[in-house]
Amino acid sequence: MNTTPIDPTILKSIKADGLLRDGHFAFRSGRHAQWLLDRDRLLADPEFASHLGYLLAKHHFVDKIDTVASPSIWGAGLAQWIAYFLEPKAKVISATPLDGEITVAPGLESHVAGRRVLLVDNIIITGITLGRFSERLTAMDATIVGVCTLWNSGDDELHGYPVHGVLNSMNPAFAPGDCPLCVTGPLPAEVVPY
Numbered sequence: 444m445n446t447t448p449i450d451p452t453i454l455k456s457i458k459a460d461g462l463l464r465d466g467h468f469a470f471r472s473g474r475h476a477q478w479l480l481d482r483d484r485l486l487a488d489p490e491f492a493s494h495l496g497y498l499l500a501k502h503h504f505v506d507k508i509d510t511v512a513s514p515s516i517w518g519a520g521l522a523q524w525i526a527y528f529l530e531p532k533a534k535v536i537s538a539t540p541l542d543g544e545i546t547v548a549p550g551l552e553s554h555v556a557g558r559r560v561l562l563v564d565n566i567i568i569t570g571i572t573l574g575r576f577s578e579r580l581t582a583m584d585a586t587i588v589g590v591c592t593l594w595n596s597g598d599d600e601l602h603g604y605p606v607h608g609v610l611n612s613m614n615p616a617f618a619p620g621d622c623p624l625c626v627t628g629p630l631p632a633e634v635v636p637y
């Protein structure tokens with residue numbers, strides 16, 4: 444699990460902008476956490492989104508990323524910031540949903556085949572969508588370098604790739620049976636629909 448301390452200004456912004464609810468929450472992944480992040484508004488402010496994108500890019504500065512790839516439109520906005528802050532700048536691709544399948548538009552194939560790809564989504568809930576996307580990309584001869592997100596509610600690895608959640612260090616997602624809030628907290632876990 445990532446334990447890098449978070450920039451205090453990020454924490455301050457999240458609290459000041461009301462981007463979280465404090466409590467005790469149970470997610471679909473089975474994990475519990477103290478904060479419920481407002482996933483719809485986390486990336487609504489470009490200044491704040493750029494800070495988060497920079498932190499994620501920084502985590503992957505030495506990974507020689509060619510392409511940042513996202514399976515969702517929410518992740519695509521974050522992917523733009525990450526790719527922008529990498530040096531040299533990476534390309535960005537996002538998935539095209541087609542008949543219930545995750546596909547990559549033909550014009551983007553050259554950014555996948557033989558490339559070093561960083562997978563990104565805004566929030567990882569169970570990792571199922573990202574897992575399917577990674578299979579699609581590796582079938583196209585991509586090398587997946589890692590997975591990153593604002594907050595990961597799932598496992599620390601996805602298909603064997605390490606998952607980095609930039610906000611997990613200040614809001615850990617506790618594995619079932621490992622949640623200190625269940626033991627000492629005053630509130631029972633509130634079930635979150637995602």
Ligand SMILES: [Zn+2]
Pocket residue numbers: 467475476622623624625626632
């Ligand atoms: Zn709990």
